[in-house]
Amino acid sequence: MEDLDFAVRYPFSSQAKAALDSSATQLNESIMFMGSERIKRGLKGESGKSAALHESDKINEIASFAAARMLLAFLNNRFITNKFAVAESKRVSSYLDSERDGATIAKVGQELGFVSEKEGDSYLVPIPIYLSFSPRALPYKLINREVRNGRVVVSPHERVRLMEEAVRKRLERVPLLKDPPKIISDAGKKLVSELPKSDLPQVQVKPGDYPPCIIKLLDSVKKHENLNHQARWFLCVYLMATGMNDEEIIGLYSNLPDFSERITTYQVQHARKKAYTAPACATITTWGFCCADCRIGSPIYWRGKGSGGRG
Amino acid sequence: MGFQLPVAGSEVALAWFRRYYENAEFDIPSIEQREFGIGNRKKIDSRHLNFSGTAEFRSYLVSNTPLFVSFSTGYYRYPGATPMQKKAWMGADLVFDLDIHAEGKYGAYALLGKVKADAIRLMDMLKDDFGISGKDIHVNFSGNRGYHIHVRDRSYLGIGSDERKEIVDYIMGIGLDYRAFFEPDAKRPNDRMERGPRPDECGYRGRFSRAVIAELVNNPKSISRVFAKDDTRKRLIDGIKAGNWNSQPFKVNDFISRLAPIAAKLGLSSVNTDAGVTQDLSKLIRVPESLHGDTGLIAKKVSDIDKFDPFRDAMIKLPGARESLKVKFVEDVPELPLGGELVGPFKKDEQKEFEKPIALFYVLKGSAEIKE
Numbered sequence: 001m002e003d004l005d006f007a008v009r010y011p012f013s014s015q016a017k018a019a020l021d022s023s024a025t026q027l028n029e030s031i032m033f034m035g036s037e038r039i040k041r042g043l044k045g046e047s048g049k050s051a052a053l054h055e056s057d058k059i060n061e062i063a064s065f066a067a068a069r070m071l072l073a074f075l076n077n078r079f080i081t082n083k084f085a086v087a088e089s090k091r092v093s094s095y096l097d098s099e100r101d102g103a104t105i106a107k108v109g110q111e112l113g114f115v116s117e118k119e120g121d122s123y124l125v126p127i128p129i130y131l132s133f134s135p136r137a138l139p140y141k142l143i144n145r146e147v148r149n150g151r152v153v154v155s156p157h158e159r160v161r162l163m164e165e166a167v168r169k170r171l172e173r174v175p176l177l178k179d180p181p182k183i184i185s186d187a188g189k190k191l192v193s194e195l196p197k198s199d200l201p202q203v204q205v206k207p208g209d210y211p212p213c214i215i216k217l218l219d220s221v222k223k224h225e226n227l228n229h230q231a232r233w234f235l236c237v238y239l240m241a242t243g244m245n246d247e248e249i250i251g252l253y254s255n256l257p258d259f260s261e262r263i264t265t266y267q268v269q270h271a272r273k274k275a276y277t278a279p280a281c282a283t284i285t286t287w288g289f290c291c292a293d294c295r296i297g298s299p300i301y302w303r304g305k306g307s308g309g310r311g
Numbered sequence: 312m313g314f315q316l317p318v319a320g321s322e323v324a325l326a327w328f329r330r331y332y333e334n335a336e337f338d339i340p341s342i343e344q345r346e347f348g349i350g351n352r353k354k355i356d357s358r359h360l361n362f363s364g365t366a367e368f369r370s371y372l373v374s375n376t377p378l379f380v381s382f383s384t385g386y387y388r389y390p391g392a393t394p395m396q397k398k399a400w401m402g403a404d405l406v407f408d409l410d411i412h413a414e415g416k417y418g419a420y421a422l423l424g425k426v427k428a429d430a431i432r433l434m435d436m437l438k439d440d441f442g443i444s445g446k447d448i449h450v451n452f453s454g455n456r457g458y459h460i461h462v463r464d465r466s467y468l469g470i471g472s473d474e475r476k477e478i479v480d481y482i483m484g485i486g487l488d489y490r491a492f493f494e495p496d497a498k499r500p501n502d503r504m505e506r507g508p509r510p511d512e513c514g515y516r517g518r519f520s521r522a523v524i525a526e527l528v529n530n531p532k533s534i535s536r537v538f539a540k541d542d543t544r545k546r547l548i549d550g551i552k553a554g555n556w557n558s559q560p561f562k563v564n565d566f567i568s569r570l571a572p573i574a575a576k577l578g579l580s581s582v583n584t585d586a587g588v589t590q591d592l593s594k595l596i597r598v599p600e601s602l603h604g605d606t607g608l609i610a611k612k613v614s615d616i617d618k619f620d621p622f623r624d625a626m627i628k629l630p631g632a633r634e635s636l637k638v639k640f641v642e643d644v645p646e647l648p649l650g651g652e653l654v655g656p657f658k659k660d661e662q663k664e665f666e667k668p669i670a671l672f673y674v675l676k677g678s679a680e681i682k683e
């Protein structure tokens with residue numbers, strides 16, 4: 001019974017797979033339907049906890065996750081996959097936050113290739129693992145962390161945050177699905193036809209000549225990768241300076257997997273009102289987004305290929 | 312490499328390189344999983360080569376002697392496959408390229424000592440902060456202006472490019488927020504600090520704390536004139552050792568700001584990031600113990616870096632090395648410490664006879680021509 005609850009909470013785990021196998025659940029239309037709904041909730045950014053009470057409900061819920069993963073493999077759409085990954089990882093994170101038993105958290109960690117060691121009120125995480133799963137945000141930057149003989153000291157909350165990131169990364173990879181069974185392709189086509197057009201953004205960037213750091217960020221947006229707060233802000237301020245209007249920028253940001261129209265609109269309008277100037281190359285380097293040595297002081301001074309070069 | 316070697320020079324150099332390669336001591340772990348590249352006009356003219364073992368590699372170098380030979384930091388299932396995606400990447404050494412740029416063709420050589428000091432600091436960081444054991448850290452001279460450090464710790468082999476970039480930032484001190492090391496006192500945040508970094512702490516906290524103490528000892532006035540007084544200075548240093556930074560007369564923010572120049576110097580400046588050596592998962596880098604085509608020096612493995620002198624220890628020492636070769640300088644050349652003694656300076660058109668490695672050094676640098 002406990003194992004089943006674990007599997008419901010952490011449906012990517014080997015326990016979940018074992019539970020499905022032993023229940024001999026077959027893919028059927030109702031499970032495909034639940035899988036589709038799960039993806040739709042992900043697209044809306046919803047990540048509610050399970051309400052399943054009975055054993056059969058629990059099994060179905062685990063199966064809905066597996067069905068969703070197969071649908072995502074069939075759709076092979078990075079945006080939908082990444083949205084799903086963000087929502088599901090937030091769901092896992094809220095479970096982990098409420099988990100009392102250290103052993104359970106360690107077990108989830110094991111599933112994700114995440115190890116840590118308790119020390120007093122903190123945890124020690126090996127640097128390579130820390131680097132693989134830490135959010136790209138200034139407080140998590142390795143240089144500002146307490147580092148001890150190959151390990152990074154993190155708080156319990158930060159540890160959960162790292163595991164959330166590990167789940168997200170794992171779910172961003174979907175297996176290749178060759179010759180999908182009809183039940184999956186049917187459900188997949190149906191799902192796509194039901195999605196409001198506005199849920200599937202298309203990247204629209206005015207063609208132009210951008211400095212390397214901006215090109216890199218735009219590439220990430222196109223691939224529906226997550227950008228941290230500084231990256232968003234920098235890109236936004238830069239694009240404003242080159243004459244993009246608010247709608248265009250918000251439209252562009254809708255490509256990000258954790259896009260929220262309300263928050264983005266607020267932030268873009270706020271940046272417009274404050275009339276920020278784009279940061280200098282030195283600042284951008286500090287944030288880790290500089291990827292060339294253009295020698296122009298600020299990306300704003302980029303004037304096409306002729307201006308750059310590495311001296 | 313903007314110049315073309317005069318034919319006679321390159322023939323003599325390549326014949327000499329060939330003799331060196333006949334007996335050079337290569338030790339390339341998992342050589343069969345590495346991609347190789349060779350170059351004559353550029354450092355890499357062609358790549359995607361691979362070898363089943365040292366013997367095959369050596370015989371290739373002896374029969375097709377190039378001026379430069381590099382190998383991948385990455386390990387592949389199919390190192391010779393093209394395009395890159397087909398190679399099946401399995402991991403990569405964590406590699407750092409340390410060098411320095413300076414004015415003129417010979418300017419950087421005067422600064423090699425600084426690069427060496429950085430290499431030593433980097434090795435300490437790798438051991439102390441990253442927990443990497445000394446046996447997994449391999450250092451070699453680049454053959455020209457710096458040092459390469461290859462880390463072969465299993466737990467780091469699989470990490471991606473972004474993660475490697477974070478490590479570079481760490482080592483270079485990029486993004487350091489040293490102000491966050493100080494906790495203001497909750498009740499009197501402007502006047503007191505609850506806690507600050509101690510010198511015995513790990514990572515940048517300890518490094519910063521130790522650097523401040525060193526500055527107080529060596530150059531106290533750079534922080535403030537008040538620390539020129541022995542007892543004032545001593546009180547602060549004793550406090551810092553216990554994490555108490557309050558034994559000084561300044562407001563918290565003012566005092567912390569005075570320490571900014573110290574924080575700014577904590578990172579290593581000679582890590583070469585232009586070419587993305589550390590981040591690029593499919594980078595080719597000079598093979599240790601191979602020759603550098605711009606100098607004829609060996610990319611020598613370094614076992615005791617403190618004692619290593621590139622211009623003595625990285626010179627080819629073959630039986631024929633004593634033979635002399637006559638050259639004519641085509642430009643002015645400054646004095647240099649070659650082969651353990653000071654050589655030069657020389658003027659354009661001057662003719663000189665040197666032992667072969669030194670003569671070829673000038674020829675490969677493009678500063679001299681061989682005289683028959």
Ligand code: SF4
Nearest residue numbers: 211213281290294299
């Ligand atoms: S040098 Fe400046 S403009 Fe160029 S990539 Fe770096 S930050 Fe961008």
